[in-house]
Amino acid sequence: MRILHSVPADDGFYMPAEFSPHYGCIMIFPHRRDSWQNGAYAARKAFAEVIGIISQTEKVTVCARYDDYDSARFMLPENVRVIEMESDDSWARDVAPTFVTNGKEIRGIDWGFNAWGGLEDGLYFPWDRDNKMARKLCDLLDVDTYDKRSFILEGGSIHSDGEGTIMTTESCLLSRGRNPDMTREQIEAELLRCLGAKKVLWLRRGIYNDETNEHVDNICAFTSPGEVVLSWTDDRSDPQYEMSASCLEYLESVTDARGRRITVHKLPLPAPVTVTEEECAGLDDMNGVPTRTPGERLAASYANFYISNGHVLVPQFGDKNDEKAIDILSGLFPTRKVVGVYARDILIGGGNIHCITQQIPAAGLR
Amino acid sequence: MRILHSVPADDGFYMPAEFSPHYGCIMIFPHRRDSWQNGAYAARKAFAEVIGIISQTEKVTVCARYDDYDSARFMLPENVRVIEMESDDSWARDVAPTFVTNGKEIRGIDWGFNAWGGLEDGLYFPWDRDNKMARKLCDLLDVDTYDKRSFILEGGSIHSDGEGTIMTTESCLLSRGRNPDMTREQIEAELLRCLGAKKVLWLRRGIYNDETNEHVDNICAFTSPGEVVLSWTDDRSDPQYEMSASCLEYLESVTDARGRRITVHKLPLPAPVTVTEEECAGLDDMNGVPTRTPGERLAASYANFYISNGHVLVPQFGDKNDEKAIDILSGLFPTRKVVGVYARDILIGGGNIHCITQQIPAAGLR
Numbered sequence: 081m082r083i084l085h086s087v088p089a090d091d092g093f094y095m096p097a098e099f100s101p102h103y104g105c106i107m108i109f110p111h112r113r114d115s116w117q118n119g120a121y122a123a124r125k126a127f128a129e130v131i132g133i134i135s136q137t138e139k140v141t142v143c144a145r146y147d148d149y150d151s152a153r154f155m156l157p158e159n160v161r162v163i164e165m166e167s168d169d170s171w172a173r174d175v176a177p178t179f180v181t182n183g184k185e186i187r188g189i190d191w192g193f194n195a196w197g198g199l200e201d202g203l204y205f206p207w208d209r210d211n212k213m214a215r216k217l218c219d220l221l222d223v224d225t226y227d228k229r230s231f232i233l234e235g236g237s238i239h240s241d242g243e244g245t246i247m248t249t250e251s252c253l254l255s256r257g258r259n260p261d262m263t264r265e266q267i268e269a270e271l272l273r274c275l276g277a278k279k280v281l282w283l284r285r286g287i288y289n290d291e292t293n294e295h296v297d298n299i300c301a302f303t304s305p306g307e308v309v310l311s312w313t314d315d316r317s318d319p320q321y322e323m324s325a326s327c328l329e330y331l332e333s334v335t336d337a338r339g340r341r342i343t344v345h346k347l348p349l350p351a352p353v354t355v356t357e358e359e360c361a362g363l364d365d366m367n368g369v370p371t372r373t374p375g376e377r378l379a380a381s382y383a384n385f386y387i388s389n390g391h392v393l394v395p396q397f398g399d400k401n402d403e404k405a406i407d408i409l410s411g412l413f414p415t416r417k418v419v420g421v422y423a424r425d426i427l428i429g430g431g432n433i434h435c436i437t438q439q440i441p442a443a444g445l446r
Numbered sequence: 447m448r449i450l451h452s453v454p455a456d457d458g459f460y461m462p463a464e465f466s467p468h469y470g471c472i473m474i475f476p477h478r479r480d481s482w483q484n485g486a487y488a489a490r491k492a493f494a495e496v497i498g499i500i501s502q503t504e505k506v507t508v509c510a511r512y513d514d515y516d517s518a519r520f521m522l523p524e525n526v527r528v529i530e531m532e533s534d535d536s537w538a539r540d541v542a543p544t545f546v547t548n549g550k551e552i553r554g555i556d557w558g559f560n561a562w563g564g565l566e567d568g569l570y571f572p573w574d575r576d577n578k579m580a581r582k583l584c585d586l587l588d589v590d591t592y593d594k595r596s597f598i599l600e601g602g603s604i605h606s607d608g609e610g611t612i613m614t615t616e617s618c619l620l621s622r623g624r625n626p627d628m629t630r631e632q633i634e635a636e637l638l639r640c641l642g643a644k645k646v647l648w649l650r651r652g653i654y655n656d657e658t659n660e661h662v663d664n665i666c667a668f669t670s671p672g673e674v675v676l677s678w679t680d681d682r683s684d685p686q687y688e689m690s691a692s693c694l695e696y697l698e699s700v701t702d703a704r705g706r707r708i709t710v711h712k713l714p715l716p717a718p719v720t721v722t723e724e725e726c727a728g729l730d731d732m733n734g735v736p737t738r739t740p741g742e743r744l745a746a747s748y749a750n751f752y753i754s755n756g757h758v759l760v761p762q763f764g765d766k767n768d769e770k771a772i773d774i775l776s777g778l779f780p781t782r783k784v785v786g787v788y789a790r791d792i793l794i795g796g797g798n799i800h801c802i803t804q805q806i807p808a809a810g811l812r
Binding site for chain 1: 447448449512515516519524527528529530531532575578581582585586588
């Protein structure tokens with residue numbers, strides 16, 4: 081593995097869309113007792129279900145801590161690769177590399193990671209184990225890695241259409257906890273240089289109470305170039321209404337890197353999902369402080385799906401809109417099987433199926 | 447990775463010779479402060495030199511503990527893969543899988559490991575990190591693994607000619623610390639079943655003061671089928687004389703699996719190498735007990751070489767026989783470059799170049 085200090089765009093590399101072919105997928109076996117109730121017991125089952133589906137059409141590599149290797153190996157299918165790697169938590173989307181390709185070869189980008197806001201408004205301290213994973217994963221896969229550790233970014237805060245357009249949220253990328261010394265223009269330029277893109281679409285907000293400062297991957301996703309799904313509620317009394325409406329207004333006002341207008345498909349939200357007293361009781365405190373409060377609203381959204389080679393894995397919440405979300409996505413992904421996974425036990429950790437996965441593009445893995 | 451409980455021989459698998467083509471080599475970045483003086487400072491340099499040479503013609507994968515990853519990555523060449531894996535010490539030969547092949551596919555054997563003798567006469571406790579490595583390395587390489595954890599064996603205690611003959615030592619394989627409930631016949635049968643072989647050659651002894659109970663890989667090695675080098679001294683006052691002589695007598699009395707008589711090339715030993723007071727001072731105690739005593743004789747031998755695709759890496763001790771060993775091996779390996787590596791800083795840990803390496807055969811790695 082070479083550690084590169086050049087610019088991906090200058091080297092002819094770009095970030096492909098998630099719906100392009102994958103070599104595989106990276107995930108992390110959950111363990112953190114203040115993120116996942118009951119020692120991650122239920123979370124591991126939910127992760128295993130996700131892994132089981134993805135591994136039908138992709139090579140899944142699961143990172144397990146030394147102490148968790150045997151449990152992971154026992155729980156997961158034979159065709160899944162379990163490797164030993166320390167982590168602070170289990171959000172592969174945000175700590176694994178963002179892969180770029182030139183069509184022949186892939187490389188990984190090793191962004192700086194500071195637990196979604198560092199000492200400003202991050203979610204835990206320390207985060208050094210997480211921050212070291214991207215480089216180690218490139219080493220493991222034997223692909224070169226771009227050293228972008230000086231730029232704080234999580235994979236969940238960006239989407240690519242693979243044709244020059246990146247989508248992100250202002251609330252996250254302009255947050256004080258990430259790159260406070262960079263202007264919006266500088267951040268945009270860095271995204272374009274690193275991701276080999278031509279245009280950044282800046283949604284204003286994400287999902288209400290999303291503790292990542294509202295990652296784009298929880299509210300909106302490309303389903304094909306020029307086409308997105310947007311999490312939506314018609315309930316004007318819900319604080320989410322204004323947030324989603326601002327995104328819709330923006331998306332209807334812009335064109336993408338190829339000059340196309342964006343087709344927006346509204347993806348209904350489930351009714352507000354709140355954490356129960358029992359669930360909170362199963363979570364360890366963090367330095368003596370509870371990490372969740374009974375009744376707290378969780379950032380539930382169907383937009384947090386993962387597009388694998390053969391499936392679209394969609395979170396389900398036991399809500400009347402569960403099926404509707406699957407129907408909408410089935411129409412938009414006609415070549416894939418759209419499957420629901422009951423994901424409450426992932427959501428309690430603070431994210432969902434997209435957040436716990438990171439695709440490895442197909443091109444040219446040695 | 448499938449965990450297999452069948453018998454390699456029944457499945458058509460056998461252990462190829464080390465001089466057959468390799469896909470790569472597994473090594474471990476040293477760290478143990480009671481094995482390697484001065485926090486493994488000198489050992490890391492010596493390991494890095496070995497890795498540098500092997501990596502010229504093979505893909506080297508180096509296991510580093512979480513805390514050592516950055517140091518290893520910094521010290522080692524770019525084309526070497528560094529992966530995170532816990533270990534108790536750094537003897538890849540003994541803790542990595544023994545690979546077998548059917549010519550199309552390779553599989554790993556996960557032997558039981560108990561630190562060269564367990565609570566009977568093992569060298570450290572606990573050894574659980576080491577014992578878990580073989581399976582994890584198969585998982586990493588995405589090859590199936592035979593679960594042979596109930597049978598205690600180290601890779602350094604066996605050599606294969608790739609044509610049905612296994613060579614080992616009685617002192618090690620019949621030691622009380624390994625498989626005390628098995629007879630010699632049962633142990634031999636297990637070797638043949640696991641390694642897909644037809645005959646076991648049983649040398650009586652190994653190298654004087656070799657704390658592995660005298661592994662075969664420190665005294666004798668196949669250079670081609672039917673041909674071996676044997677560590678030798680002409681000094682009849684040296685306790686090694688009788689040990690080597692017993693091996694010579696045995697080897698001259700037997701035939702291999704193909705019915706060939708064995709051609710034995712004597713490989714001179716260096717003059718006795720003893721550990722210095724300064725070296726001992728650089729070693730941490732083990733539970734309050736020194737691991738080496740000044741003046742203690744180390745198990746130095748030129749037979750502890752590694753055969754890579756392009757090189758034969760031979761330990762050097764600053765002895766008058768260093769060059770002679772290289773000359774003899776150069777004659778026996780005409781298609782490879784025979785190179786010396788000053789190996790005192792590996793020897794102090796208790797083994798040498800062969801002990802810190804484990805080849806991965808070339809056939810059919812996915």
